[in-house]
Amino acid sequence: MESWMEKAGNIIKNGGLVAFPTETVYGLGGDALNPQSSQKIYAAKGRPSDNPLIVHISKFEDLAPIVSEIPSCVYALRDAFWPGPLTIIFKKSDLVPYETTGGLDTVAVRMPVDPIALQFIAASGGYVAAPSANLSGRPSPTKAQYVIQDLQGRVDMILDGGPTEIGLESTIVDVTGDMPVILRPGYITKEMLEQIIGKVDVDPTILDVACKERPKAPGMRYRHYAPKGDLTIIKGTPEQVISFINEKTTENKEQKEVVGVIATDETKDRYWADVVKSVGERQDEASIAHRLYTILREFDDEGITRIYSESFEEGSMGQAIMNRLLKAAGHHYISL
Numbered sequence: 476m477e478s479w480m481e482k483a484g485n486i487i488k489n490g491g492l493v494a495f496p497t498e499t500v501y502g503l504g505g506d507a508l509n510p511q512s513s514q515k516i517y518a519a520k521g522r523p524s525d526n527p528l529i530v531h532i533s534k535f536e537d538l539a540p541i542v543s544e545i546p547s548c549v550y551a552l553r554d555a556f557w558p559g560p561l562t563i564i565f566k567k568s569d570l571v572p573y574e575t576t577g578g579l580d581t582v583a584v585r586m587p588v589d590p591i592a593l594q595f596i597a598a599s600g601g602y603v604a605a606p607s608a609n610l611s612g613r614p615s616p617t618k619a620q621y622v623i624q625d626l627q628g629r630v631d632m633i634l635d636g637g638p639t640e641i642g643l644e645s646t647i648v649d650v651t652g653d654m655p656v657i658l659r660p661g662y663i664t665k666e667m668l669e670q671i672i673g674k675v676d677v678d679p680t681i682l683d684v685a686c687k688e689r690p691k692a693p694g695m696r697y698r699h700y701a702p703k704g705d706l707t708i709i710k711g712t713p714e715q716v717i718s719f720i721n722e723k724t725t726e727n728k729e730q731k732e733v734v735g736v737i738a739t740d741e742t743k744d745r746y747w748a749d750v751v752k753s754v755g756e757r758q759d760e761a762s763i764a765h766r767l768y769t770i771l772r773e774f775d776d777e778g779i780t781r782i783y784s785e786s787f788e789e790g791s792m793g794q795a796i797m798n799r800l801l802k803a804a805g806h807h808y809i810s811l
């Protein structure tokens with residue numbers, strides 16, 4: 476009898492779509508080498524088709540056929556971070572259709588570490604194109620229930636692997652130029668990459684709150700991860716932030732708004748908002764990353780119309796966390 480995994484693999488081989496867990500967020504998978512599958516992915520997500528997809532592989536030997544060149548630093552990156560939450564941009568080979576790369580001559584490749592993801596990719600013929608399994612503009616899904624909310628009826632199967640471990644999308648590094656460049660920050664930090672391959676640049680649009688330059692990863696241009704409530708990030712000392720948010724909460728409640736706050740374990744008991752959610756202890760960056768999208772989704776389900784968040788710039792993953800939070804807030808940021 477056909478196993479679930481074989482069934483999922485056959486759906487992909489026959490041009491269908493399957494949502495699957497990875498260690499970062501759930502992915503919406505299709506056959507990366509089939510142009511129609513990629514078009515289906517864009518349609519299911521409601522995503523602009525100039526926004527390229529990541530090709531997921533399950534073993535390193537599958538890399539060579541889809542790229543035209545493997546720069547030498549890639550072997551060191553592989554030894555340190557693959558399988559894992561690192562996506563690498565290569566010059567593509569003719570095997571990869573332009574439908575998958577959004578018209579670009581480069582291709583993004585990732586080998587996830589999640590065992591269900593690896594089995595599924597292998598069962599699907601080895602090359603699974605997958606963006607995050609959310610509708611365009613919604614937070615990336617960290618649980619199968621959020622995939623169901625967004626994509627039920629739009630995909631042929633959803634594999635449930637429980638909550639994802641990391642909760643933020645992979646780090647993207649472009650190795651096609653003279654110097655490697657981080658196009659999207661993530662769990663694998665700049666420092667971690669530099670320990671392995673020496674100096675790495677960061678696309679300036681990632682860090683700057685008010686940056687008007689065009690990001691190099693097309694997907695980073697769009698407003699993403701948007702919660703339904705109006706989200707503002709507040710930066711200052713803890714005392715400043717708490718009293719500012721409480722003042723605003725009073726005003727907002729008078730206007731019949733439902734107020735939510737993204738707080739930390741250290742501060743959560745001091746807010747007057749209708750719903751206060753903690754991302755964990757302030758020093759525990761993995762917990763902040765893990766909780767962020769889930770909290771944004773929960774606020775949506777709870778009908779929160781106004782959200783305030785503390786700022787999380789410190790630490791090695793601060794860049795990745797703030798990058799996602801700023802995008803969710805449409806860059807709505809107040810520094811006290």
Ligand code: TXA
Pocket residue numbers: 497499500501502503526527528529562564576579581582583585605606607608643644645647658659691692693694695
């Ligand atoms: O953790 C992840 O990477 C998840 C899981 C499912 O693997 N996937 C994910 O895919 O986040 P997506 O499509 O939501 O984001 C992919 C990002 C987009 O910003 C896209 O523009 C960028 O990668 N990208 C893909 N191919 C690219 C390329 N050839 N050059 C530059 N950026 C590229």
Ligand code: MG
Pocket residue numbers: 606607615
């Ligand atoms: Mg996405």
